Amino acid sequence: AQKVTQAQTEISVVEKEDVTLDCVYETRDTTYYLFWYKQPPSGELVFLIRRNSFDEQNEISGRYSWNFQKSTSSFNFTITASQVVDSAVYFCALRAFYGGATNKLIFGTGTLLAVQP
Amino acid sequence: GAVVSQHPSRVICKSGTSVKIECRSLDFQATTMFWYRQFPKKSLMLMATSNEGSKATYEQGVEKDKFLINHASLTLSTLTVTSAHPEDSSFYICSASGRSPEAFFGQGTRLTVV
Numbered sequence: 001a002q003k004v005t006q007a008q009t010e011i012s013v014v015e016k017e018d019v020t021l022d023c024v025y026e027t028r029d030t031t032y033y034l035f036w037y038k039q040p041p042s043g044e045l046v047f048l049i050r051r052n053s054f055d056e057q058n059e060i061s062g063r064y065s066w067n068f069q070k071s072t073s074s075f076n077f078t079i080t081a082s083q084v085v086d087s088a089v090y091f092c093a094l095r096a097f098y099g100g101a102t103n104k105l106i107f108g109t110g111t112l113l114a115v116q117p
Numbered sequence: 118g119a120v121v122s123q124h125p126s127r128v129i130c131k132s133g134t135s136v137k138i139e140c141r142s143l144d145f146q147a148t149t150m151f152w153y154r155q156f157p158k159k160s161l162m163l164m165a166t167s168n169e170g171s172k173a174t175y176e177q178g179v180e181k182d183k184f185l186i187n188h189a190s191l192t193l194s195t196l197t198v199t200s201a202h203p204e205d206s207s208f209y210i211c212s213a214s215g216r217s218p219e220a221f222f223g224q225g226t227r228l229t230v231v
Contacts, residue, residue, distance in 0.1 A: 033218045043208060045161075045222035052218075091160065095218060102149045102168060105212075105220055109160045 002027045004094050006108035013082050014116050021077045021111045023092030029053075031097040034068065034075045035105065039089040051075060053097070082115045089113070119145045121213045123223025130201055130230055138196045138226045140211035147213035150194035151220065152186060155208040167194050201230040 003026040013019045025034065036048040049059060051068050059066045063080045079086055089112050093105040120143040130136045140150055149168050153161040165181075167173040167188035175181045183205075185197040194213075198205055210225040 035219065037222070043210070043225040043227070045210065045212070047219050047221060050219050095220075097218075102166065102214075104151060104163055104166060107160050112158075 002029075002094055002096070002106045004092050004106050004108035006090075006092055006111050008111045009109070010112040010114070012114045012116060015084060016081050018078060018080050019082050019113065019115075021079075021090050021092075021113065023075045023077065023108060025073050025075065025092070025094045025106075027073075027094060027096075029096055029098075033095040033097060035093040035095065036066065036075075036077050037091045037093065039091065039110070041088070045091070048077075079113075082113075084115050084117050087113060087115045119143075119213075119215070119217075119219075119221045121147075121211065121221045121223045123211055123226055125226060126224055127227045128229070130228070132202055132230055133200055135197055135199045136201055136228060138198075138209055138211075138228075140194045140196070140213065140223050142192045142213040142215070142221070145213075145215040146191040147194070147215050148191065149214045150188055151212045151214075152184070152194075152196050153210045153212070155210060155225075157208075161210065164196075198228065201228070203230045206230045 005024045032053045034051045037045045065078045067076045089110045091110045092108045096103045122141045124139045152164045164179045165173045165175045167186045173186035188194040212220040212222045214220045
């Protein structure tokens, strides 16, 4: 069975602090995809990143960075120097590799990040 | 990233009427579209998966006769909530997948049944 766990329900930080959102997943597949999405108050889910399971390189994009550790089944997301605009619900998701576009996303329960000015 | 447009963003309807929500992929061909329902402060609950030209696959517990899904083309899927009741009030959101592994989401539809 596939499962994604985001143990942090809510996090509150003050602007300019760094914050890490945790994501732990379970899957029997040896090859799979991992994703992070951002859902601001407007409701739309914004795609942030996709990581293939066979690529364990960490990635940095501006203030965002992702740490993929296959050995611990974790795919954590760090925001450096957080800003008020980062306030949103963040979802981690898992998707099977084989089967193409018909594969559904398995979502975690989300982490609500509140960045205080 | 690819663009998915969902319409309407908000709709209020009377109990017993039907409401149609559209989901369009604007700049790519979506072989598969997904429909979700989201309750306040909750994660997304997958309702159904639709593939272009074939019947939708519904998740367990989702009434297919109540939530009609049509995926008539590679750029359009529709969700019709039939005989809506106040308990159907929710946030509905679609996503579309094409050749790349990412799924791209629409803006969501806030449905209120009065």
